[in-house]
Amino acid sequence: MIDRHATTLRDAHLLPDPARPGRLSRPAATQIEFADSKAHPQLQLADWAAGAVRQWAAHLAVGGGDRFAQDLENVVRPWVIEAIWPSVPAN
Incomplete structure (x- = not known):
């Protein structure tokens, strides 16, 4: 991409x-x-973080999912809400 x-x-x-x-x-x-993530620890961490965000976001998008995807919210949400994605304004 x-x-x-x-x-x-x-x-x-x-x-x-x-x-x-x-x-x-x-x-x-x-x-x-x-670069190949095998040779760069920073990319290994980035791959893990991207995978965690993807699994959590897929859980949100389609519902259901496993307990692990639900438990990722406490870790992943602060990374993306108000950090990468803007937050939704309160009414």
């Missing part, structure tokens, strides 16, 4: 910044390098 959209990611700074009207976005990436 990243490889397919590498040009867009590198050129994202040319898009308007929705948080700062009239200004361009800040650069998201200056270069993209692909």
Whole structure:
């Protein structure tokens, strides 16, 4: 997915910044390098975190799921709500 959209990611700074009207976005990436997670512990951790978020999100999207997916909420929710995804405003 990243490889397919590498040009867009590198050129994202040319898009308007929705948080700062009239200004361009800040650069998201200056270069993209692909690596094998077997050789990079940081990627092993990122793979684990992405898998945990995916399992929890799938549980939310379709309901049900196993107890592990439900238990992931306490760990995963703080990573994504108000960190990656915006929170829903309270009424």
